[in-house]
Amino acid sequence: MDLRLYDTLTRDKRVFTPLDPANVRMYVCGPTVYDFAHIGNARPVIVFDVLFRLLRHLAKQGVWDGGKGETTVTYVRNITDVDDKINARAAERLAQRGKAPGDLNAEIRRLTEETYANFKADVAALGCLPPTVEPRATEHIEEMKALIERLVASGHAYVAEDHVLFAVASMPDYGRLSKRPLDEMIAGARVEVAPYKRDAMDFVLWKPSKPGEPAWPSPRGIAAPGRPGWHIECSAMSDHWLWTKAEPRLSAAGLTHPHQFDIHGGGVDLVFPHHENEIAQSRCGFHTPVMANYWMHNGFLMVEGEKMAKSLGNFITIRELLRGIGRRPWPGEVIRLTMLATHYRQPLDFNEAKLTYWRTKLSQWVDNFKLFGSQDFDYALWTGGAKISPSKEVAEALSDDLNAHEALTHLDRLSSRAIKQDVAAANELGSNLIWLGLMRNAYANAYETILAGSARPDLISKYTDAILDARAIVLNEYKFSKDGAERAASLANVNRRLSDLHPELRSDGVQLIANEHAVVSLEPITTEAAIDKSRIQALIDARAAARVAKNFAEADRIRDELLAMGIVLKDTKDGTTWEVAR
Numbered sequence: 001m002d003l004r005l006y007d008t009l010t011r012d013k014r015v016f017t018p019l020d021p022a023n024v025r026m027y028v029c030g031p032t033v034y035d036f037a038h039i040g041n042a043r044p045v046i047v048f049d050v051l052f053r054l055l056r057h058l059a060k061q062g063v064w065d066g067g068k069g070e071t072t073v074t075y076v077r078n079i080t081d082v083d084d085k086i087n088a089r090a091a092e093r094l095a096q097r098g099k100a101p102g103d104l105n106a107e108i109r110r111l112t113e114e115t116y117a118n119f120k121a122d123v124a125a126l127g128c129l130p131p132t133v134e135p136r137a138t139e140h141i142e143e144m145k146a147l148i149e150r151l152v153a154s155g156h157a158y159v160a161e162d163h164v165l166f167a168v169a170s171m172p173d174y175g176r177l178s179k180r181p182l183d184e185m186i187a188g189a190r191v192e193v194a195p196y197k198r199d200a201m202d203f204v205l206w207k208p209s210k211p212g213e214p215a216w217p218s219p220r221g222i223a224a225p226g227r228p229g230w231h232i233e234c235s236a237m238s239d240h241w242l243w244t245k246a247e248p249r250l251s252a253a254g255l256t257h258p259h260q261f262d263i264h265g266g267g268v269d270l271v272f273p274h275h276e277n278e279i280a281q282s283r284c285g286f287h288t289p290v291m292a293n294y295w296m297h298n299g300f301l302m303v304e305g306e307k308m309a310k311s312l313g314n315f316i317t318i319r320e321l322l323r324g325i326g327r328r329p330w331p332g333e334v335i336r337l338t339m340l341a342t343h344y345r346q347p348l349d350f351n352e353a354k355l356t357y358w359r360t361k362l363s364q365w366v367d368n369f370k371l372f373g374s375q376d377f378d379y380a381l382w383t384g385g386a387k388i389s390p391s392k393e394v395a396e397a398l399s400d401d402l403n404a405h406e407a408l409t410h411l412d413r414l415s416s417r418a419i420k421q422d423v424a425a426a427n428e429l430g431s432n433l434i435w436l437g438l439m440r441n442a443y444a445n446a447y448e449t450i451l452a453g454s455a456r457p458d459l460i461s462k463y464t465d466a467i468l469d470a471r472a473i474v475l476n477e478y479k480f481s482k483d484g485a486e487r488a489a490s491l492a493n494v495n496r497r498l499s500d501l502h503p504e505l506r507s508d509g510v511q512l513i514a515n516e517h518a519v520v521s522l523e524p525i526t527t528e529a530a531i532d533k534s535r536i537q538a539l540i541d542a543r544a545a546a547r548v549a550k551n552f553a554e555a556d557r558i559r560d561e562l563l564a565m566g567i568v569l570k571d572t573k574d575g576t577t578w579e580v581a582r
Ligand SMILES: [Zn+2]
Pocket: 028, 029, 030, 234, 274, 278
């Protein structure tokens, strides 16, 4: 079955054919790094992650290279780290700390690095793979200047009052992507009519920097230092990574389409003016008929039926949803599934009822895989020994312009078959869950409904939600690592977060405890109860074995690992005992 994608530019769903059968190239507009990303930002990241996974799967199947399976998929998602909002936020932070404005550039660097690190952690918790390249705007200023100079040289841009502007009138078919009537675009552009513009619709490619702001030597003809406008970075970086860097490995077919690539994606809010202007810059700069062959846009996201806005109090960051800041924490996988369940081009109304529905659904799927799938397959998944690929039905559904709803319906069918003791169906369900980024195999146990513990049953039912919240925290924040000390530290961190989660638990004399297998339970508050005794015994046994083997370094490492968990060992002639450090 062919992959078919809806193209915003041509308004139709077409069979996807890469320009170069050996290289599929995709560019998606990424975040402006000045604050935590909101859940509206999460939608394109998730949608294009699924497309990236599908493209890689089809590439491996040899769909485009005659069965060889050697097609490379390159996914570029930029990071906008030069922007007015970034400058303003950095200045605000300096002022709050009473620092001189002269430190602005250093503060901008701190702000953008910090925000980018948060963004990466957030989207990883949402089950998104890192793109092939995440280029930063500030590392591609030279490429932007070169493109701007080409545009000026070919009469598509002009210099005025230290700005460089794109002359929209120089491009007869400007506006094809958004298909907006000319007068509407002019009216929109009037908001920022500036005296140096020849035409109200002309947009900024380069502008002078204010003193103290980030600045670079300007393109030819401008003495004052300046910085790029927003749109130019995507034209310059997509060309750099998907044409210049790709050129040496392109086959003859790819080389006949210079400066073009396959898929350009982003949210529907970027169609105008951002993508319209990217097309204008790239096509006029490189004299090409198209910039990208398929333009894909995900629909708007609303919250509880309303447009998300800080003023409405329904502005939610990904971090708040994951960590439960000011609201219930949700596992990243549940957020991902909730977003995928609505077709990517449709507007999505994001709400608690949907999250709750998909949390139940996902935990049933994971349970049914765990209960009815075969142990050796589960083990192979854990250790990377099993081939993880989607069912034919799932790949086919997604190949129809990412029909995720149909793909999820197939998971439901597999789940129903699993309940009837169909081991193969259960295994297939597990594979699909991992392939779709809906189950991190190492954490799968966290979905199991083990509420056992030594707490009173009435408290367990009273705190069912708290236990579900705790499970979300474990799923999002526990770092499974090969390094035992790192795991122990991460678990200790999770347990600290859990004790802060529902302070009212304390008055009932209970606390939430997570163990290394991410099973959450409700336990009476005693130090003893907070300890995973079987894990301690396993470590003591491992240490004894290491000592027998005269591997004293390992024995000491295990002792330190236990100490990090707050456990002190006592070696006696009858063996090793332990107690809680005081
Ligand atoms: Zn862009």
